[in-house]
Amino acid sequence: MKSMKTGSEAFVEALRIENTEVIFGIVGSAFMDPLDIFPRGDIRFVQVRHEQSAALMAEGYARMTGRPGVCIGQNGPGITNLVTGVASAALNHTPLVVITPAVTTATMGTKSFQEIDQMRMLAPIVTWQTQVIRADRVSEALRGAFRAAIATRGPVQVDIPRDLYYGKFEEEEQQPHQYRTSGRYGGAPHGEIERAANLLLEAKRPVFLAGLGAVDSDAGAAIAALADRFAAPVGCVWLHNDAFPGSHRLAVGPIGYQGSLAAMRLLSEADVVLALGTRLNLFGTTPQYDFDFFPTNAKLIHNSINPLELGAFRPMEVGLLGDCLAVVNQLLEATEGRRPNVNHETQLRRIDDEKRNWADMVRGNSLVDGEFIHPKRALWEISQAIPKDAAVVCDVGNVSGSANPYFNFDKPRRWFGPGSLGGIGVGFPTALGVKLANPNLPVLALVGDGAWSMALQEVMTAVREKINLVTVIFNNSQYGAERRNQYDFFNERFFWTDLENPNFAAIAGEMGALGMRVDAAGDIAPKIKEAFAAERPVVLEIVIDPKVLSEPYRRDALRTPERIMSRYRN
Incomplete structure (x- = not known):
């Protein structure tokens, strides 16, 4: 049976039919008309503080649920900000529906305000894309997007000129079983x-x-x-x-x-x-x-x-x-x-x-005392104190990247690494998406101080949305992974890897979270337990020994430099 609807209503209805619970983004005039009716479609809009986080949160949500995450941004700069998260989803085989509102059909190609070629920009990092050219094809485009995201296990794009939300037309409603499968395959020959x-x-x-x-x-x-x-x-x-x-x-x-x-x-x-x-x-x-x-x-x-x-x-x-x-x-x-x-x-x-030999080695390498907290001691103490069924999300970094041996999981969808893109700063936004997807699950994010500097604004999102997870910051006042490369390959010439950090715990407290700071190994486990007992977002900053660095990610990726010109030889 056909019914009359607007482009905005078709858009929201197509998402509702797909049981879309949450969309991540920042409010923009390009999609304000459908955004107005999100609540009536039972869709929660999570407003982030940077669109990169929107894509990463959507990816975390999808990795936790197995269903496509959805993100959106203002045309132009909002979409350019999404790119890192979309690329991460592409390399992680994560189903993502990326909505890219565009300038009006009348101004396309004129270099109008906030116009870029969003289709060509995302083409290399999506598995499917379409640009809607008529209002009565909005539903069709979204059906195709969910079909493709589920089938290809990757990010897909729907580009919608902003004036098409106002079109009026009649169309028949379709249910998911009419236009896509579950995406599961059978066995081998x-x-x-x-x-x-x-x-x-x-x-x-x-x-x-x-x-x-x-x-x-x-x-x-x-x-x-x-x-x-x-x-x-x-x-x-x-x-x-x-x-x-x-x-x-x-x-x-x-x-x-x-x-x-x-x-x-x-x-x-x-x-x-x-x-x-x-x-x-x-x-x-x-x-x-x-x-x-x-x-x-x-x-x-x-x-x-x-x-x-x-x-x-x-x-x-x-x-x-x-x-x-x-x-x-x-x-x-x-x-x-x-x-x-x-x-x-x-x-x-x-x-x-x-x-047994490996467990003894990990324990021996971790139970180290000293004036400053050894990074492996911090990881050990954390792993012993977190709730048994907790999910752990890791960022890229010299300390957080060393967490592999410390956490064991009996259930799937409990360990979320930074993925093959290896983007720094992805851990915290991903963890927010994971927690939103499963609010009753304890979630821990492990982040270095360099990575934290790129995403700390989302503490405000966590507070506003009541996303109660625990984040640990390893503060050694440096980009540790790159500093280790300088140690191994550049004769300990350390350049642009030092960080002058503020008190991150105090800043988190100003944003409305519970901020805690630890500089003694014996205090880590009690603070972890206190953090998981709190009923609000928690940021636990652990000050670790800056002189202790783990192995580089790849010894095959750099070589000892050769300097030929006299100016650069010494």
């Missing part, structure tokens, strides 16, 4: 499953890796059942520590930067590697702890939902295209009742030994 099953059954030292696909499909329990069958240690791909239950006996922790040495040692000895729900990106498999841990002679069984990722970075023996959970269930069925070649007792003893 039977022949490929059988080949993979035979490789696993022949293996003496199989190792499993679980990535984002395991999180998206909630495959942890099924992977555990398959791993039990082969006594296979299960490591998590870098940035996806929550892809496998951390308390399981076969869980050996994350590979990659500052990850589990136990996981990487066991992986290096594997004769068969089953990589589930991952592209095996190169950064997450670069050498760590002075050795190349990814085995070159192991036979790789590679599963991904994206055919372009299979075998892209590592040569594979078998490629299993399909949904991670569906593929694991197929492997369970294909190996049912068949005897593996692996010696369970030997494998389990080896896993237990490596896990």
Whole structure:
């Protein structure tokens, strides 16, 4: 049945039908007409203090729920501010619907006020985009956007000239099942499953890796059942520590930067590697702890939902295209009742030994006393004090990036790293989106002082919206990751890495949050517990030793400089 509506009503109704609960942005005249009726469409508008945060909060929301997040901004500068968050979503495979209001259809292409080519600007970082050219196609555009975001697991763009919100037309309403699927895929072909099953059954030292696909499909329990069958240690791909239950006996922790040495040692000895729900990106498999841990002679069984990722970075023996959970269930069925070649007792003893040695190493490296708080001591104290089911969101940084070994998760959607874009300052806005998506879940954000300087304005958003999360700032008065590079490659010539910081806790207090500052290791755990008991946003600033820096993210990314001209040689 057709009904008469305006462009604004069509816009809000299309979002309501998709059960859009919240949209992140800053008010702008370009979309003020539909914004006026958001409350009647049961849509919450979260007004941020910078549009970059809007995209990052929408991404955090999507990563927590598995549903597309939605963000919007004023045409021109509001949209340019969204770019970092959209690019982050693109590299993190996060479904995002990015609404870009545009100048009027009559002034397009005239370099009018606040006009840029928003389509060409976002084209490289979205998986689908459309520009609405008639008011009666607003609903169609939004249907396409949600269909594409869910199907491609990435950000999509709908560009809407501001005058189209005022058009009037008749149209028939459609429900989601009429124009899109759930986005889930089936399993791999039977022949490929059988080949993979035979490789696993022949293996003496199989190792499993679980990535984002395991999180998206909630495959942890099924992977555990398959791993039990082969006594296979299960490591998590870098940035996806929550892809496998951390308390399981076969869980050996994350590979990659500052990850589990136990996981990487066991992986290096594997004769068969089953990589589930991952592209095996190169950064997450670069050498760590002075050795190349990814085995070159192991036979790789590679599963991904994206055919372009299979075998892209590592040569594979078998490629299993399909949904991670569906593929694991197929492997369970294909190996049912068949005897593996692996010696369970030997494998389990080896896993237990490596896990014990790694746990002792982490404890020994962390329980350090001194005049100033050691960064690893801070991470240790935090990890021991947070609520058991808490979600943890990490920013890029020399300290926050070292958090990998300190947190274990038994449920998916509990660990949120900065992602493959590696943007500094993304952690806090992402955490706000995570908390909004699951208000009853304790959420902790780990942020360095350099990163905090880029996002601290959103404390005002947290206070206004009553987003009660806990944020820890590691204050060592420097850009630590870059300073470590200068230590290793520039003969300790430190340039532009020093920070002259204010009292961040006091500033947070002025913004309406509970601000606390700690400079003694023994005070960290009590303050963490106090922070999670508070019923408002909390910012806990921990002053750490500036002379202690973790390993650089990549030793292969820089070289010792060579100076040829006499002016620069000395």
